[in-house]
Amino acid sequence: MNWTTALAVFGASTGAFGVTWQVWSHWLTGGRVQVLALRGRRSDDRWEISTSAAKT
Structure with a gap:
């Protein structure tokens, strides 16, 4: 096995681990809440x- 193949195997394994970690983390945290805040100025400068x- 040369260095290019070893580096490719290392990259593929760390990439697969990263994707697995993201899916597992998302699954463990449960639902998400999106908060929207809108602001505006009224006619009396308030x-x-x-x-x-x-x-979501």
Whole structure:
């Protein structure tokens, strides 16, 4: 086995481990919540902020 093949095998194995880790980590953390905050200025120079949350 030459260095190019060894490096390719190493890269493939670490890449596969990384993908497996990401899938496992996502599966363990459960659901996600996305929060959206909107702001706007009212006519009397005061700020108005509205928020919403959605499960993704």
